[in-house]
Amino acid sequence: MRVFQFLALVLLTPWLAGCADTSYYLQSVGGHLQMMQAARPVTQWLADESVEPALKQRLALAQRIRSFAVTELHLPDNASYQRYADLQRRAVVWNVVAAPEFSLTLKTWCFPVMGCVGYRGYFSEAEARAKGRELAAAGLETSVYGVPAYSTLGWLNWAGGDPLLNTFIRYPEGELARMIFHELAHQVLYVRDDTLFNESFATAVERLGAERWLAAQGSESARREYAEFDGRRRQFRALCLATRTRLARIYKQNEPSAPDKQALLAMKNIAMQDFRDDYTRLKSSWGGYAGYDAWVAGANNAAFGAQAAYDELVPAFEALFVAQGKDWSRFYDAVRRLAEMPAPERAKALKEISTEHTSG
Structure with a gap:
């Protein structure tokens, strides 16, 4: 990371x-x-x-x-x-x-x-x-x-x-x-x-x-090595995204200030244990590759939050690249136009780009 x-x-x-x-x-x-x-x-x-x-x-x-x-x-x-x-x-x-x-x-x-x-x-x-x-x-x-x-x-x-x-x-x-x-x-x-x-x-x-x-x-060896490594990375990131989504839902639907804080903590702990169990199964499918072990051992809200910065908007940018004819200069110009927007409008535009790409 x-x-x-x-x-x-x-x-x-x-x-x-x-x-x-x-x-x-x-x-x-x-x-x-x-x-x-x-x-x-x-x-x-x-x-x-x-x-x-x-x-x-x-x-x-x-x-x-x-x-x-x-x-x-x-x-x-x-x-x-x-x-x-x-x-x-x-x-x-x-x-x-x-x-x-x-x-x-x-x-x-x-x-x-x-x-x-x-x-x-x-x-x-x-x-x-x-x-x-x-x-x-x-x-x-x-x-x-x-x-x-x-x-x-x-x-x-x-x-x-x-x-x-x-x-x-x-x-x-x-x-x-x-x-x-x-x-x-x-x-x-x-x-x-x-x-x-x-x-x-x-x-x-x-x-x-x-x-x-x-x-x-x-x-050919470099492409094969990359395909194997990137395949594992994408699977791991997908698992992390699913867990982030689950945790975000738990936190949003259950106010930490509520009297039953222990129930909220229990839901969080279950989600984290499921994440670790799913990772163990995923690692087994990789033949025991242990490259993410340390990250998983220390996974918490901070680690998930930091990882989100690298993942969340990537599909939208990739869709924008395709929409610009896979032309790098046009892509950068389009990104600069987004950057000039106020933050809420920028986020909305990226979401719309991602949705259009998915539905298309």
């Missing part, structure tokens, strides 16, 4: 020294600067005889994918993903998300320029987990998870842009393509205060783009 970050934007905020949350912004600045300092051009890595051949192959593949993104998907052609950094850790940042006991609505944090988002990112896992414990002590359900990449929306391309990272460079070919396409899509468009719109749009671009990449450039 990826949530795009804007932590580096604090480099552009002159009021930092007087901010009430100075320590948070300082860790953001420091973490981003360390990443930028560790990055050097891919051409240098490829020319370095001490670099292992396997890494060189992945970097060369990433450059081909990036070129495809520009020429075939009409994604931005700039400094991003032309450098590489090994951060010597498994994630670039760790996100903290939180939600009430009987709601899937995430707690939001607001930042200058980027607006409000339903997560808070840390370059230190320890700091992220400490924040998670603090929120849990306040009565919220929390989830802390590592993020392999984040986007600075192209605003820092003058400083070298967003680099390729060790946190995702060894992903299977189809997943590597998805990652690059997703993050570049954030540079096409960003709507302030609408994480759901932003992430669903980027997820639609990554899905559609990866399918086109594999069809045009991928080997």
Whole structure:
């Protein structure tokens, strides 16, 4: 799961020294600067005889994918993903998300320029987990998870842009393509205060783009690997969607303030147990693939709420792509027109697009 970050934007905020949350912004600045300092051009890595051949192959593949993104998907052609950094850790940042006991609505944090988002990112896992414990002590359900990449929306391309990272460079070919396409899509468009719109749009671009990449450039083994992995992912996301829908119905129909709070908790617990049981059966059909075990073990309102940002509007964006004749430039223009609408009208338009596509 990826949530795009804007932590580096604090480099552009002159009021930092007087901010009430100075320590948070300082860790953001420091973490981003360390990443930028560790990055050097891919051409240098490829020319370095001490670099292992396997890494060189992945970097060369990433450059081909990036070129495809520009020429075939009409994604931005700039400094991003032309450098590489090994951060010597498994994630670039760790996100903290939180939600009430009987709601899937995430707690939001607001930042200058980027607006409000339903997560808070840390370059230190320890700091992220400490924040998670603090929120849990306040009565919220929390989830802390590592993020392999984040986007600075192209605003820092003058400083070298967003680099390729060790946190995702060894992903299977189809997943590597998805990652690059997703993050570049954030540079096409960003709507302030609408994480759901932003992430669903980027997820639609990554899905559609990866399918086109594999069809045009991928080997038979890469296509087969991707089909197997994506098939499991779609089944798992469908299970999660069903559970989110069930939980949302439980929370809406039963007010948490009602005297019989225990009955509400019991319904929630049954839904969560059914989710885990269904996952066990699903995993069995995969031959024991355990890639989602950790997520399921920690599943709660916060985790489901965060996942929704990547799923909920994707069908609408995919339908819009088809409606625009599968022409990328026309698709982006249509998405920009949606972005200019007030939030309620934007949501209504996307719902209508999805409904028309389903009924058609």
